[in-house]
Structures are given as structure tokens and as C-alpha cells.
Amino acid sequence: xxxxxxxxxxxxxxxxxxxxxxxxxxxxxxxxxxxxxxxxxxxxxxxxxxxxxxxxxxxxxxxxxxxxxxxxxxxxxxxxxxxxxxxxxxxxxxxxxxxxxxxxxxxxxxxxxxxxxxxxxxxxxxxxxxxxxxxxxxxxxxxxxxxxxxxxxxxxxxxxxxxxxxxxxxxxxxxxxxxxxxxxxxxxxxxxxxxxxxxxxxxxxxxxxxxxxxxxxxxxxxxxxxxxxxxxxxxxxxxxxxxxxxxxxxxxxxxxxxxxxxxxxxxxxxxxxxxxxxxxxxxxxxxxxxxxxxxxxxxxxxxxxxxxxxxxxxxxxxxxxxxxxxxx
Amino acid sequence: xxxxxxxxxxxxxxxxxxxxxxxxxxxxxxxxxxxxxxxxxxxxxxxxxxxxxxxxxxxxxxxxxxxxxxxxxxxxxxxxxxxxxxxxxxxxxxxxxxxxxxxxxxxxxxxxxxxxxxxxxxxxxxxxxxxxxxxxxxxxxxxxxxxxxxxxxxxxxxxxxxxxxxxxxxxxxxxxxxxxxxxxxxxxxxxxxxxxxxxxxxxxxxxxxxxxxxxxxxxxxxxxxxxxxxxxxxxxxxxxxxxxxxxxxxxxxxxxxxxxxxxxxxxxxxxxxxxxxxxxxxxxxxxxxxxxxxxxxxxxxxxxxxxxxxxxxxxxxxxxxxxxxxxx
DNA sequence: CGCGTTTACGTCGTTCGTAACGATA
DNA sequence: TATCGTTACGAACGACGTAAACGCG
Numbered sequence: 220x221x222x223x224x225x226x227x228x229x230x231x232x233x234x235x236x237x238x239x240x241x242x243x244x245x246x247x248x249x250x251x252x253x254x255x256x257x258x259x260x261x262x263x264x265x266x267x268x269x270x271x272x273x274x275x276x277x278x279x280x281x282x283x284x285x286x287x288x289x290x291x292x293x294x295x296x297x298x299x300x301x302x303x304x305x306x307x308x309x310x311x312x313x314x315x316x317x318x319x320x321x322x323x324x325x326x327x328x329x330x331x332x333x334x335x336x337x338x339x340x341x342x343x344x345x346x347x348x349x350x351x352x353x354x355x356x357x358x359x360x361x362x363x364x365x366x367x368x369x370x371x372x373x374x375x376x377x378x379x380x381x382x383x384x385x386x387x388x389x390x391x392x393x394x395x396x397x398x399x400x401x402x403x404x405x406x407x408x409x410x411x412x413x414x415x416x417x418x419x420x421x422x423x424x425x426x427x428x429x430x431x432x433x434x435x436x437x438x439x440x441x442x443x444x445x446x447x448x449x450x451x452x453x454x455x456x457x458x459x460x461x462x463x464x465x466x467x468x469x470x471x472x473x474x475x476x477x478x479x480x481x482x483x484x485x486x487x488x489x490x491x492x493x494x495x496x497x498x499x500x501x502x503x504x505x506x507x508x509x510x511x512x513x514x515x516x517x518x519x520x521x522x523x524x525x526x527x528x529x530x531x532x533x534x535x536x537x538x539x540x541x542x543x544x545x546x547x
Numbered sequence: 548x549x550x551x552x553x554x555x556x557x558x559x560x561x562x563x564x565x566x567x568x569x570x571x572x573x574x575x576x577x578x579x580x581x582x583x584x585x586x587x588x589x590x591x592x593x594x595x596x597x598x599x600x601x602x603x604x605x606x607x608x609x610x611x612x613x614x615x616x617x618x619x620x621x622x623x624x625x626x627x628x629x630x631x632x633x634x635x636x637x638x639x640x641x642x643x644x645x646x647x648x649x650x651x652x653x654x655x656x657x658x659x660x661x662x663x664x665x666x667x668x669x670x671x672x673x674x675x676x677x678x679x680x681x682x683x684x685x686x687x688x689x690x691x692x693x694x695x696x697x698x699x700x701x702x703x704x705x706x707x708x709x710x711x712x713x714x715x716x717x718x719x720x721x722x723x724x725x726x727x728x729x730x731x732x733x734x735x736x737x738x739x740x741x742x743x744x745x746x747x748x749x750x751x752x753x754x755x756x757x758x759x760x761x762x763x764x765x766x767x768x769x770x771x772x773x774x775x776x777x778x779x780x781x782x783x784x785x786x787x788x789x790x791x792x793x794x795x796x797x798x799x800x801x802x803x804x805x806x807x808x809x810x811x812x813x814x815x816x817x818x819x820x821x822x823x824x825x826x827x828x829x830x831x832x833x834x835x836x837x838x839x840x841x842x843x844x845x846x847x848x849x850x851x852x853x854x855x856x857x858x859x860x861x862x863x864x865x866x867x868x869x870x871x872x873x874x875x
Numbered sequence: 876c877g878c879g880t881t882t883a884c885g886t887c888g889t890t891c892g893t894a895a896c897g898a899t900a
Numbered sequence: 901t902a903t904c905g906t907t908a909c910g911a912a913c914g915a916c917g918t919a920a921a922c923g924c925g
Contacts, residue, residue, distance in 0.1 A: 220624060222550055223915085239879060248917055253880065255915085263631040273880045273923060284630055288623045291825075295616045295623075296548060302612055303591040497619075551890090567904060576892055581905060583890090601898055601905045881922070888915080896907070 222296060224259045225289035227252045228267065232286050233359060236268065236275040290360055291497075298499035305502045311340035312501055317348050317356040318366035320446045322490065325466040327366070330510045338503040349445060350419045357495055363504055365493040366511075368464075370426035370486050377493040378523070382512040384489050387427075387481040388468055390454050390461035395477070397460055403480035406434055413441035413459035415450050420462075427462060430485050451476070464488070550624060552587045553617035555580045556595065560614050561687060564596065564603040618688055619825075626827035633830045639668035640829055645676050645684040646694040648774045650818065653794040655694070658838045666831040677773065678747045685823055691832055693821040694839075696792070698754035698814050705821040706851070710840040712817050715755075715809040716796055718782050718789035723805070725788055731808035734762055741769035741787035743778050748790075755790060758813050779804070792816070 230241035231252065238256075242249040260266050267282035268275040278286060304312060314334075318327065323345055331343055348356060354376045356362045365377070373379055389404060391397045397404055397412065410431060414420075420427045420443055431438045441459035444450050447467030454461040455475060462485075468478050492508055494500060500508075509517055558569035559580065566584075570577040588595050595610035596603040606614060632640060642662075646655065651673055659671055676684060682704045684690045693705070701707055717732060719725045725732055725740065738759060742748075748755045748771055759766045769787035772778050775795035782789040783803060790813075796806050820836055822828060828836075837845055 220550070220627065222548070237879080249879080250881075250918090251916055254882095257881090263627070264635040265631065270880095271924095274878095275880090281630065281634055285627050288627045292620050292623045295620045299548065299591070299613050299616045302609065303593065306609055307592040565904080577904080578893090578906075579891060582907090585906090598905095599899095603905090876925100878924085879922105880924100881920105883920080884918090886916085886918105888913105890913080891911090893910090894908085896905105898903100898905080900901100900903085 220259060220262060221255075222292070224255045225292055227255050228259070228282075228286060228289050229293060229360075231256065231268075231275070232278060233361070236277070238275070294360060294495065294498055298497065301499045301501050305499075310338050310503070312503065313342050313344060314364070314501070314504060314507060315344045315346065315362050316364045316366060317346040317353050317362045319350060319353065319368070320347060321368070321464050321467055322366045323347055324447065325464075325469065326490070326511075330507065333510050334503065334507050337506055341503045351422075354493070357493060360495060363494070363498075363500070364507070366490065367493065368488045368490045370488045374491055374493050377496050380492045380494070380508065380512070380515070380520070380523075382490045382492055382508075384487050385465050386487055387462055387485055388465045389479040389481055390451065390463060390468060391477050391479070392455060392457060393475050393477055395460060397479060398477040400479060403482055406430060406436060406482045406484050409460065409462075409482055410436040410438040413439045414462055415442050415444070415453050415459045416440065416462040417450070418443040418445050426486055426488075430482075434484070548587060548590060549583075550620070552583045553620055555583050556587070556610075556614060556617050557621060557688075559584070559596075559603070560606065561689070564605070566603070622688060622823065622826055626825065629827045629829050633827075638666050638831070640831065641670050641672060642692070642829070642832060642835060643672045643674065643690050644692045644694060645674040645681050645690045647678060647681065647696070648675060649696070649792050649795055650694045651675055652775065653792075653797065654818070654839075658835065661838050662831065662835050665834055669831045679750075682821070685821060688823060691822070691826075691828065692835070694818065695821065696816045696818045698816045702819050702821050705824050708820045708822070708836065708840070708843070708848075708851075710818045710820055710836075712815050713793050714815055715790055715813055716793045717807040717809055718779060718791060718796060719805050719807070720783060720785060721803050721805055723788065725807060726805040728807060731810055734758060734764060734810045734812050737788065737790075737810055738764040738766040741767045742790055743770050743772070743781050743787045744768065744790040745778070746771040746773050754814055754816075758810075762812070 226245060227241065227247075230245045231238055234241040234244060238252050239249045242252045245252070256267060263281070263285070265281045266279050267285060269277045269279055327345070331345075334341065335343065346356060346362065350367065353365045353367045354374065357365045357377055365374075366382075367374065368385075389397065389409065395412075397408065400408075414427075416427060419425055420440060422428075439459075442453060444453070447463050450461045450463050451467075451473075453459075455473075462481065492511065494504075505517065505521055508520060509515065554573060555569065555575075558573045559566055562569040562572060566580050567577045570580045573580070584595060591609070591613070593609045594607050595613060597605045597607055655673070659673075662669065663671065674684060674690065678695065681693045681695045682702065685693045685705055693702075694710075695702065696713075717725065717737065723740075725736065728736075742755075744755060747753055748768060750756075767787075770781055772781070775791050778789045778791050779795070779801075781787075783801075790809065820839065822832075833845065833849055836848060837843065
């Protein structure tokens with residue numbers, strides 16, 4: 220058993236059991252992978268893959284077990300390499316982040332721009348994903364940091380660092396009935412209008428859906444979109460009142476739209492950075508988090524990320540300080 | 548970076564930085580290890596060891612970090628191999644356990660004998676250690692299971708499985724003043740006599756010491772020994788009243804000695820099996836635990852040990868069932 | 876017939892062990 | 901001078917890539 224073999228196993232599993240594709244991804248030849256897998260199976264004494272004819276159809280139970288351990292092992296080797304790169308003071312590398320549209324479009328641009336000024340040789344990869352896909356990417360292990368928001372709950376797969384808190388806002392055309400209000404509408408007032416919001420509102424665990432349900436209100440979701448720009452466009456087109464993140468309504472505001480605070484009963488959201496557990500982050504990754512949430516102490520951050528102190532997020536002293544809200 | 552290099556690094560660290568000794572332990576030659584370490588240092592870009600002249604004096608901070616990751620990696624590879632060996636139905640292998648004298652002498656013999664009947668080709672290594680050393684062995688990673696007792700606290704380094712509960716007893720010569728009592732002496736009654744007990748009683752966290760301290764009693768520890776046989780010998784010699792584990796006073800009892808229950812205020816002890824976290828146990832290891840604590844459900848045991856379900860020991864339903872006490 | 880896997884084979888790189896050398900106590 | 905780590909060298913093993921064969925849709 221070698222690290223190469225384990226890397227090949229992971230590559231094949233992550234390439235949909237296509238050895239040729241996996242070979243390209245690891246910069247090797249297909250027969251090479253084929254042979255190494257065979258050799259590993261011979262050494263372990265059981266098959267890693269189910270085969271029909273010559274093609275791989277699925278992982279065997281044993282294969283899944285080995286895959287799990289292999290991921291952990293490769294994660295540790297990556298940590299060693301990352302530590303070494305930090306130690307050498309290397310400033311080049313890749314920062315792969317997976318995040319939702321709102322973050323990518325409204326929050327991250329200035330942060331990433333600043334990061335690139337500090338680390339010009341870092342190539343930043345921004346992988347957009349729907350809310351629930353984000354953590355899947357993280358668990359597959361090819362992502363350095365996930366940026367996502369929750370309303371209430373703490374993400375559990377990985378090391379979750381609270382970055383900032385934000386509220387939702389209601390966006391309506393200037394002619395809309397709600398536009399005359401000079402205050403936050405109540406949930407009741409909101410419920411009588413058709414709404415336009417994020418796709419995640421469809422899901423049963425959506426906080427918007429639950430807020431209405433808790434008060435026994437019936438409401439109508441006129442349409443959903445992944446993307447705040449689209450929501451704004453359709454609000455302008457008169458499809459309904461938009462419910463979206465405050466970060467997404469930057470100033471200067473379009474003259475034909477009005478922004479109201481969301482109902483107070485609609486809970487606050489928290490944006491988190493989630494890092495794979497046990498992975499040692501590169502210096503520029505810490506720099507990125509630092510820029511994203513300046514209130515975090517850099518040494519605490521590194522200490523927690525390196526696993527030398529137990530996380531137990533969110534720790535009381537920190538949590539109190541996370542009051543600052545980034546809005547551009 | 549290869550698995551071999553990481554294995555060499557661990558071997559050198561665990562051999563007191565003696566490369567020659569480490570080479571012998573991993574069945575390789577000394578120049579081989581020397582070269583691999585050098586190569587690894589070149590690849591990582593920093594030194595793993597501090598050197599004075601040609602000899603290694605200590606690990607560098609970086610070396611300690613790499614060593615930590617290396618241990619985790621090798622642990623995972625060991626898990627893969629163990630799983631494979633189980634899958635192949637292999638019945639040979641090594642079971643290395645570290646434990647205290649009481650367990651080794653009074654509890655384990657019939658269990659190990661039974662295990663050897665079920666798995667004749669397993670070689671059992673019994674590593675005796677003082678209470679506090681036990682967990683060090685475990686953390687170094689060359690031990691499969693530690694068997695140890697605590698009074699109250701739950702061992703934290705590793706996966707702790709409660710096996711059985713036991714109480715202490717008071718052992719006195721037939722002529723001793725306490726021998727006339729037909730009941731458990733109180734702590735007060737015990738305090739006026741010199742005592743003979745385990746070496747761990749010297750330490751401040753000793754439950755015996757704390758029990759006296761809590762009641763503000765002064766007491767006298769006449770002598771200590773690691774080993775119940777010695778305690779019994781010195782009790783017989785008239786040095787004082789023995790306070791020792793009930794398992795250590797087997798029947799038939801020597802005619803010249805009397806056994807009394809310990810004071811009720813002296814708390815109950817729990818014997819634990821502690822396994823290295825994340826290590827997949829061999830089938831015979833599970834069999835061993837099963838024989839040691841028959842009340843544990845075998846499937847639960849394996850499920851917990853394989854890490855597929857979170858432990859959170861002791862879980863309420865189990866805990867209730869751990870009432871059975873093994874006394875031979 | 877295209878796609879993907881397996882098998883066969885030659886080359887290259889790497890590792891390993893033996894042996895000689897050097898430093899240190 | 902004995903012990904331990906480093907360097908040097910030759911042999912053997914193993915991994916990799918190219919090319920061809922095989923199954924399957």
C-alpha cells in the first residue's frame with residue numbers, strides 16, 4: 220500500500236469510477252491506475268470495486284471503508300505539505316473556495332481583491348454551488364474553505380468559524396403597497412403579498428418557510444432564484460416583494476426600488492467559513508479569513524485551525540464580539 | 548513523501564532519536580533511514596531534527612508537527628490493514644495490551660485463556676505499566692488496547708469502553724482490631740490504623756487520599772506497592788490494614804486474613820478498555836472485549852469501534868446494564 | 876465502430892544493502 | 901577506541917508510459 224495507490228483510489232471514486240478520467244486528473248496514464256488498483260486489491264485480499272465486464276460499477280463495502288481511510292490519509296499528507304509550504308514562506312498556491320452566489324457576488328470581491336494584493340501568486344478558484352451542495356464539496360476534500368450562511372444552526376461537517384451576522388431585507392418596487400411603510404413590515408403584512416426569494420426557500424428547513432409556519436400564516440412564493448440579481452430583476456418586473464440578504468442591496472439603490480427591514484420575527488443569519496477538519500491551512504487562507512472577518516484574532520484563528528486547541532465553536536468570548544456586519 | 552519515510556520518522560522518534568536502533572526495529576538498515584529522512588527534509592524544506600555534530604538531539608517544532616500527522620497516517624493505514632485482515636478471516640496476529648497489575652493478575656487470565664482457545668494463532672502481549680503510564684503507551688500507538696481502572700473520571704485519550712464496576716475491600720490479619728467488625732468500617736475507623744495500599748495512593752488525585760481529605764481526616768499510609776500480592780504479604784506481616792481491589796482477594800481466602808467491605812464513602816471504581824481512537828480493531832480484539840464484558844452487545848461494540856456511530860460514552864442505555872461485576 | 880479497460884513489454888528511476896569513511900564521546 | 905551517522909556504489913526491484921488486444925454498447 221502506497222500513498223500513490225490511495226490517491227488513485229480517491230481519484231477514481233471522485234471521477235465517477237472512470238479510470239481514464241481519473242488518470243488525466245492525477246496526471247498519470249490509465250493503465251498505471253488500473254494496475255495499481257489491481258495490486259492494492261491483491262494486497263488487501265478483497266475487491267475495492269464491483270465490476271461488470273471490464274467497467275467499474277460501484278465501490279464494494281470494503282472499498283468504501285478503504286476510501287474513507289484514504290481520504291483521511293491524504294488529508295494529513297496535504298497538511299504536512301501545507302505546513303511545509305508555510306514554513307518555507309511560499310506565497311504561491313491555490314485557494315479553492317466553494318460558496319453561494321450572494322457571497323461570491325456581494326461580499327467576497329473586495330476581500331479577494333485585497334488578498335490578491337497581499338498574495339499575488341495565489342490562484343483563487345471560486346466554485347459556486349447551491350446551499351446544500353456546499354458541504355458536499357467540502358467533504359470530498361478538494362476544497363479549502365466553504366463560505367455559507369445559516370439561519371440559526373451551526374454547520375457540522377468541518378471546522379465552522381462564524382464570520383459575521385446579517386439580516387434579510389424586503390425589496391419592493393416604488394409603487395408597491397409595502398413601499399409606503401416607513402418601518403419593517405410584520406410577517407402578517409408580508410404574507411398577503413406574493414414573494415420572490417432564494418431557491419432554498421422551497422426546502423422545508425427554510426427559515427422563511429418556518430417563520431410563516433410558526434405563526435400559522437399562509438403565504439405565496441411567486442418565484443425563486445439562486446441569485447439576488449435575478450430576484451431584484453423580477454421584483455422590478457412586479458412579480459412580488461423580494462426577501463433577500465441585506466448585502467445584496469448595495470448603495471446607490473436603484474431609484475425605482477425601495478428597501479425595508481425584514482420582519483423582526485424573521486431570524487438573523489450567520490455567515491460561516493467552514494474548513495475541512497484536520498487540514499492545516501496555508502498562510503494565505505488564514506489571511507483570507509482574517510480579511511473576511513477582521514474582528515477575529517489572527518493568533519487564535521491559527522491556533523484553532525491547527526488543532527492545537529479544541530474549537531468548541533462558538534466560544535463565548537468570541538461570539539460576543541461578532542456583532543460587526545459587513546455590508547458593502 | 549512516502550509511507551516508508553513517515554514510518555521511519557516515527558521509528559526514530561520512538562527509539563530516542565537513535566537511528567541505528569530504529570533501523571533494527573523497522574527491519575531496515577541504518578543508512579536507509581538516514582537517507583530517507585534527509586530526503587524528506589529536502590522535500591519539505593526544513594529540518595525535522597536538531598543535530599549536534601552528527602547525532603540527533605531533538606525534534607524541531609516542524610518535526611513534531613510532521614510526526615503528529617505521520618502517526619495519524621500510519622494509524623489509518625493500520626486500520627486499512629486490520630479491516631482487510633478481518634475481511635480475509637485471518638485468525639493470526641498480535642494483540643498488544645497494556646494494563647495494571649491487578650487486571651493482569653486477577654481479571655485477565657481466564658479471559659485471555661478463553662481468547663486463546665478461540666484464536667490459537669493470536670499472540671498476546673501483556674505490557675504491565677503503572678496507572679499513569681498506561682495512556683502514554685496508548686498514545687504512542689503501539690498498543691491495541693489499554694485496560695485500566697478509574698474512580699469516577701472517564702479516560703479521555705482514546706475510545707473508552709466501560710467494562711465493569713468494582714469496589715475496594717479492606718484486608719486485615721485475623722488478629723487485627725478491625726477483624727472483629729462484622730460490617731464495613733467507616734472512614735473514621737479506618738483512619739486510625741496504618742494502611743497498606745497501591746502506589747497510586749500517593750498521588751494527590753488518588754480517590755483514597757481525597758476521601759480522607761474530604762472528611763478532614765488525617766491518616767497514615769504505612770506502605771505502598773504496585774501489586775496486590777505484595778499488599779497482602781505486608782498485611783499479613785502486620786504492617787497495617789490493606790485497601791485493595793475486591794478482585795484481588797480471590798476465594799478460597801487465606802485463613803489468617805479477614806476481608807471487610809470498604810467504607811461506603813469510598814467511591815466505586817470502573818474498569819475501562821481504552822482503544823486508540825480511529826483504529827479499526829481486529830476481530831480477535833473485539834472477541835477479547837466481548838469476553839471481558841459479556842454484557843456488551845457485540846454489534847454495538849463493533850459499530851462504535853469502527854466509528855460509524857458516535858460514541859458519547861457512557862451512553863445511558865448501556866450504562867444501566869453495567870452492573871455486573873467480574874470477580875474470580 | 877468508439878469507448879474504456881486490461882495485458883504485455885521496455886525503460887527509467889528509486890530504493891536497498893554492503894562497505895568504507897568521519898566524527899564524537 | 902567504540903559507537904553512531906554519513907557518503908559511495910552496485911544490484912534489484914518496482915513504477916511508469918507506449919502499444920496492442922479485448923469487451924461492451
